[in-house]
Amino acid sequence: xxxxxxxxxxxxxxxxxxxxxxxxxxxxxxxxxxxxxxxxxxxxxxxxxxxxxxxxxxxxxxxxxxxxxxxxxxxxxxxxxxxxxxxxxxxxxxxxxxxxxxxxxxxxxxxxxxxxxxx
Amino acid sequence: xxxxxxxxxxxxxxxxxxxxxxxxxxxxxxxxxxxxxxxxxxxxxxxxxxxxxxxxxxxxxxxxxxxxxxxxxxxxxxxxxxxxxxxxxxxxxxxxxxxxxxxxxxxxxxxxxxxxxxxxxxxxxxxxxxxxxxxxxxxxxxxxxxxxxxxxxxxxxxxxxxxxxxxxxxxxxxxxxxxxxxxxxxxxxxxxxxxxxxxxxx
Numbered sequence: 001x002x003x004x005x006x007x008x009x010x011x012x013x014x015x016x017x018x019x020x021x022x023x024x025x026x027x028x029x030x031x032x033x034x035x036x037x038x039x040x041x042x043x044x045x046x047x048x049x050x051x052x053x054x055x056x057x058x059x060x061x062x063x064x065x066x067x068x069x070x071x072x073x074x075x076x077x078x079x080x081x082x083x084x085x086x087x088x089x090x091x092x093x094x095x096x097x098x099x100x101x102x103x104x105x106x107x108x109x110x111x112x113x114x115x116x117x118x119x
Numbered sequence: 120x121x122x123x124x125x126x127x128x129x130x131x132x133x134x135x136x137x138x139x140x141x142x143x144x145x146x147x148x149x150x151x152x153x154x155x156x157x158x159x160x161x162x163x164x165x166x167x168x169x170x171x172x173x174x175x176x177x178x179x180x181x182x183x184x185x186x187x188x189x190x191x192x193x194x195x196x197x198x199x200x201x202x203x204x205x206x207x208x209x210x211x212x213x214x215x216x217x218x219x220x221x222x223x224x225x226x227x228x229x230x231x232x233x234x235x236x237x238x239x240x241x242x243x244x245x246x247x248x249x250x251x252x253x254x255x256x257x258x259x260x261x262x263x264x265x266x267x268x269x270x271x272x273x274x275x276x277x278x279x280x281x282x283x284x285x286x287x288x289x290x291x292x293x294x295x296x297x298x299x300x301x302x303x304x305x306x307x308x309x310x311x312x313x314x315x316x317x318x319x320x321x
Contacts (some may be wrong), residue, residue: 004307007252009279012260014166017179021161024183032190 134282138202146193153193156202157186163280164210170264170276171214181217185210207281207291211273248311255314263313271306274299 106114138159144152164185168178188209196205252260264272270292277288289299 004248004252005275005278005303007249008260008275008310009163009166011252011255012166012170012257012264012279013162014169014175014178016161016165016182017175020165020179020183023179024157024161024186027183027187028190031187 135201135203139198142193142196142202142205143198145190146196148193153190156189156206160206161186164206167207167210167276167280168214170261170280171211171273172217173265177217181210181213184213188213201287203281203283204287204290207277207283207287211277211291251311251314259314259317260310263310266313267306267309271302271309274302275306275310278303 138156141152141156145156161182165178165182168181168185169175172178172181185206189206196202255263264275267275273292274288277283277291281288283291285296285299288294289296292299
């Protein structure tokens with residue numbers, strides 16, 4: 001006994017297109033295989049990452065420099081408050097007003113003259 | 120993996136048991152077993168979808184999706200079902216989903232009810248009928264298949280491209296065996312009539 005439908009099936013069977021299998025396995029690998037980057041792909045990606053890395057390094061450098069040179073808040077306030085005093089102290093110690101070495105040898109009369117001269 | 124796997128070699132094991140064993144291996148991520156099932160089913164699944172949907176490009180897309188879905192759901196496969204019934208059901212559901220999205224409603228034809236005098240084996244045919252089908256061109260036959268009602272065409276496709284029994288076709292189509300036999304009998308009559316007319320309308 002012949003099978004009508006089997007004969008019909010053989011006669012009307014559809015052949016997959018040439019790229020059918022390749023397209024399927026590509027979909028399969030895309031969905032189920034872990035993506036592994038090839039050496040060449042990595043090599044291609046590297047140059048694109050260089051500017052990003054350079055920008056990050058520059059930012060890190062500026063940030064580090066800023067942190068290193070910035071005084072703690074309390075110390076900054078103290079410097080601002082005593083800025084004038086400190087400037088006078090520098091002048092005083094630099095000997096522009098008086099030599100520190102000479103101070104020990106001044107008697108009261110010398111001090112009077114000295115203070116009178118400097119207002 | 121892409122090479123044709125020769126995993127259907129044992130003649131002593133029934134095909135469905137062999138396929139179940141392969142599918143259990145697939146469930147454990149055995150890609151060679153999956154490739155073997157793919158090699159076996161790619162052509163009949165595609166042929167079924169082409170005859171069902173009538174568009175090869177769409178059928179190819181869906182056939183690939185059938186196999187992706189088989190692999191995606193590999194862990195849920197149960198040996199309670201034959202692999203063939205399972206994969207044909209997946210293919211059918213995808214085809215019906217596609218048709219629904221296209222708003223093409225499958226209308227069941229009431230005239231295809233069970234009729235008296237249906238032969239016990241509607242697939243059997245005399246030599247004259249076989250010769251007629253063999254002589255018909257592929258294009259003519261496909262045109263005649265396109266003239267069948269959707270349920271007739273679907274039952275015919277499942278019978279032609281799968282190795283499913285009437286019971287399995289009934290399970291796949293969520294129908295009964297007598298109804299499937301009726302559909303096939305009517306489809307065969309319509310096809311022979313169409314081929315005799317040379318694929319032309321009367």
